[in-house]
Amino acid sequence: MAPFFKKKSQEDPARQRYPEALWPLLVLGKPNKQTDYNQLAVPLAGYISELIQMALDEDLNLRYENDVAVWAPLHAMEILGVLGAVEAAEPLSQCLDWDDEWVTQALPGIYANIGPASIPILQSHLEDAGHNVWGRICAVDCLSAVAQAHPEQKDAVVRYLTGYLDRPSADDSADEETVTSFIISDLVDLEAREAYPAIKRAYEEDRVNPTIIGLEDVEIAFGMRPPRSPSSSPPDEPGVRLELKCKVCGRERSYLFPKVYCDTNTITNKKKNTRYPPIVIPQRVICSKCGAVDQYELTAMAYAAITADLLARTTPGLKKFRRKDQYIQYVSFQAMGRDMHPLEAVEQYQAKIARRPKDRDLYLGYGNVLRVLGRFEEARAQYQQAIELAPFNPDVYVEMGILALTEGNKEEALSFMEQALQMVLNAPFSQKEKNKLKQIIQGVIRDIQQDKIDDIINPFTMAKPQTDKPHHSAPKPEKRKASPQVRLPKARTASLIRVGRNDPCPCGSGKKYKHCCMKKQK
Numbered sequence: 001m002a003p004f005f006k007k008k009s010q011e012d013p014a015r016q017r018y019p020e021a022l023w024p025l026l027v028l029g030k031p032n033k034q035t036d037y038n039q040l041a042v043p044l045a046g047y048i049s050e051l052i053q054m055a056l057d058e059d060l061n062l063r064y065e066n067d068v069a070v071w072a073p074l075h076a077m078e079i080l081g082v083l084g085a086v087e088a089a090e091p092l093s094q095c096l097d098w099d100d101e102w103v104t105q106a107l108p109g110i111y112a113n114i115g116p117a118s119i120p121i122l123q124s125h126l127e128d129a130g131h132n133v134w135g136r137i138c139a140v141d142c143l144s145a146v147a148q149a150h151p152e153q154k155d156a157v158v159r160y161l162t163g164y165l166d167r168p169s170a171d172d173s174a175d176e177e178t179v180t181s182f183i184i185s186d187l188v189d190l191e192a193r194e195a196y197p198a199i200k201r202a203y204e205e206d207r208v209n210p211t212i213i214g215l216e217d218v219e220i221a222f223g224m225r226p227p228r229s230p231s232s233s234p235p236d237e238p239g240v241r242l243e244l245k246c247k248v249c250g251r252e253r254s255y256l257f258p259k260v261y262c263d264t265n266t267i268t269n270k271k272k273n274t275r276y277p278p279i280v281i282p283q284r285v286i287c288s289k290c291g292a293v294d295q296y297e298l299t300a301m302a303y304a305a306i307t308a309d310l311l312a313r314t315t316p317g318l319k320k321f322r323r324k325d326q327y328i329q330y331v332s333f334q335a336m337g338r339d340m341h342p343l344e345a346v347e348q349y350q351a352k353i354a355r356r357p358k359d360r361d362l363y364l365g366y367g368n369v370l371r372v373l374g375r376f377e378e379a380r381a382q383y384q385q386a387i388e389l390a391p392f393n394p395d396v397y398v399e400m401g402i403l404a405l406t407e408g409n410k411e412e413a414l415s416f417m418e419q420a421l422q423m424v425l426n427a428p429f430s431q432k433e434k435n436k437l438k439q440i441i442q443g444v445i446r447d448i449q450q451d452k453i454d455d456i457i458n459p460f461t462m463a464k465p466q467t468d469k470p471h472h473s474a475p476k477p478e479k480r481k482a483s484p485q486v487r488l489p490k491a492r493t494a495s496l497i498r499v500g501r502n503d504p505c506p507c508g509s510g511k512k513y514k515h516c517c518m519k520k521q522k
């Protein structure tokens, strides 16, 4: 039996809404290098309102990607631009807010073609905070494109954008800050050196997201300082720079930490929970904008820096990108005898202490975790709790000494170590055992006196596996010499491979970084 093929109708029902002259746009499909809008526009000069209707046609815009007609609205917009259709400036402004990369990337060129008449419309779109932040930024890009295409308008646009930097609402929210940052980026592209005082003021008043564009980038672009040579690494800084976002005020800021850890279990174990960030910052992090304490999350930029660092560690060709002075220390954090992120350990210890409030070992372990996290006051409170619960606790005194050392208080540290030593010497142990413990503690004391502090305060011996034996029969100071629980070699490594805003995006899309992943990561 011969199969029966029903030939699919070539006629798009949308044709009924448009004059025949526009029908070719329904089947043109995805634009490419051969797409010649100048040519396509020739027979359409008399159809401005129909083209506007097609540009905004909801049915067409919501078609599936594999339907050629889904591209018709974009063609209509481009042709409206080529025709210089001033009437389209207002209706097309609603497309600024669309979550459609093709459209938002085409709009600056389209508005540049429509010309100066669109300036007031774009300005009011920017000024209306009811629009989404990316729509407002797209309006800025369009204003900038109009100024580029119409040099006689450049001064006015630059003056307007410069003035907008100082608007009263500029410091109201992270969104306003994002808008400000992209305006600065466009002013740089416009080579608007006259905007520098207002730009500098915005940085000084902390109203810019420095991860979008830094004042230094502005000054380099304006020729006020020498460019970074492409091969040179970022300026040497004694620590690790990370971009963090505050969960309270939403601001992204760049922070320099003397030391950060990367938990290898979190980054290598995909199945394990991802509730905790791979980076452990062993100190309080205070938001430089609003002062919130420890309310941060890593930005995409920070994750990229960690990924870059990991790659650089393991890929010979990338080794040169590693910064010798910076380091992320890769460690396998352990607590309660297994791999455990320190933040998980905090939760576990809190739960266990709630169940067994008389177990002094829990307070000791919890104190150690808090110490590693830089929460020194809380750590001290746990140690004191442990001391109150048990009279014999040289190990707690050793940990208190390490805490004092971590805080830079050498004298206090030595005093705690001496107390631990006396406690051991007065204990009912065999002479042999006493001598062994004495040697260990005296070794620590010697190291402190000789300023060999790093090995003592590194956290790899934190939160030792708990033993079931009662603590007095297994004195814990001895265990401090156990081998560090580090799986990956300690690495003094780099981060931050810089991608310029106008560089090709590292994702390989062929677009500029600022139009691609820089926006996506926001």
Ligand SMILES: [Zn+2]
Pocket: 246, 247, 248, 249, 250, 251, 287, 288, 289, 290, 291, 292
């Ligand atoms: Zn904040």
Ligand SMILES: [Zn+2]
Pocket: 505, 506, 507, 508, 509, 516, 517, 518
């Ligand atoms: Zn990209």
